[in-house]
Amino acid sequence: MHSIKELQQIIDTAVKEIHYPTTPNELYEPIAYLMALGGKRLRPALVLMATDLFGGDIEDAKAPALAIEMFHNFTLMHDDIMDNAPIRRGQPTVHEKWSNSVAILSGDVMFVKAYRLMIQVKPEILTAVLEVFNKTAIEVCEGQQIDMNFELRKEVSIEEYLEMIRLKTAVLLGGALKIGALIGDASAQNANLLYQFGENLGLAFQLQDDILDVYGDPEKFGKQVGGDIMSNKKTFLLIKALELAQGDDLINLTAWINKKDFVPEEKVEAVKTLYNRLNIRTLSEEVMQQYAKLALDAFEKIDTPIENKKTLLSFAEMLVEREN
Structure with missing residues (x-):
């Protein structure tokens, strides 16, 4: 069995070995640029982990894992255009560095390249793998539209x-794991259980992300804390606060949401103080833990040796207990 770091390194090396055509340079350079920005490579590593879990050959899973990474980065490239985001992983976004038109077209090519990589599975599982990938890709787009x-x-x-984050974030974790399971010749029942594990883990992951955006350490979190508050992003925390707030609390929260001109630090502190009074962090963590438990319950039912499960369990713990 391989460790998480070993699998991430395998993916990172494979990403660096991807060769892109030289012309038209304006089409392919943005793809190489975004893929080289790094990230934790967790989603493609899940494909390898799942294959490894069932004793499969991770060499067979490398191309599909790269497909998941290519697809994920395609969604980021297009999401950044929709959000008009200037920065991605500490560097200018593709549409800022080139243009919106370039980012749209380069993203389209990434989607096609993801398919070219995904079809490099054994012929006998191709239909099943593409069914999972197609369903996942559509649901991720549905989640983005709902957001x-x-x-x-x-x-x-x-x-x-919760349904939005299931579609936008969680199904890709579940899909990556199920594809890896199919490559590892898992039974249909085990593959479905692994999907449930990934989907519920993805929900816990996003809820933890919402919490860290308000309560995380800026140096560990890797981005500005309070960004969701400043942009009035409808996270679990804000929705729950609006549901529970009454009287002056509701008046004040609504006023901060509607205020156009404000000092960012002042708004973050005021809303955070209100969250604390309403016990929002604890309520959010309870729901996050509920999804983490659902993930582990599904995982325990998977019929594989306990020794084989250690890497994925470590991965789950890393996601829900992380500080960044």
Whole structure:
């Protein structure tokens, strides 16, 4: 069995070995640029972990794992355009460095390249793998659209938010694991259980991300703490606060949400103080732990030796206990 770091390194090396055509340079250079910005390579590593879990050959899983990484970065490239984001992993986003048109077209090529990599699985599992990949790709796009819809709505329920993050974030973890399981010749039941593990882990991961955005250490979190508060992003924390706040608390929270001109630090501190009064952090952590438990419950049912499960369990712990 391989460690998480070993699998991440395998992916990182494989990404660096991808060769891109030299012309038209404006099409391929942005792809190479974004892929080289790094990241933790967790999603493609999941493909390898799942294959390894069932005793499969991770060499067979490298191309599909790269497909997951290519697809993930394609979504980031297009998401950055939609969000008008200037920075990605500490560097200018593709649309800022080149243009929106370049970023759209380069992203389209990344999606096609993801398919070219994904079809490099054994013929006998190709249909099953593509069914998982197609479903996952569509759901990720659905999640992004729902997230954008939320920006135009005044009210979003907890149930709607959880479904959005399931689609936008969690299904890609589940899909990556299920594809890896199929490559490792897992039974249908084990592959489905692993998908459930990944999906629930993804929900816990995103809820933890919401919490860290407010309560994380800026140096460990790797980005500005309080960004969600400043942008009025409808996270679990804000939705829950709006649900529970009454009287002056609700008046003050609504005022901060509607205020156009404000000192960022002042707004973050004021909203955070209100969250503390409403016990929002604890409530968020409880829901996050519920999804983590659902993930582990599914994982325990997978019929593989306990020794084989250690890497994925370590991965799960790393995601839900992380500080960045």
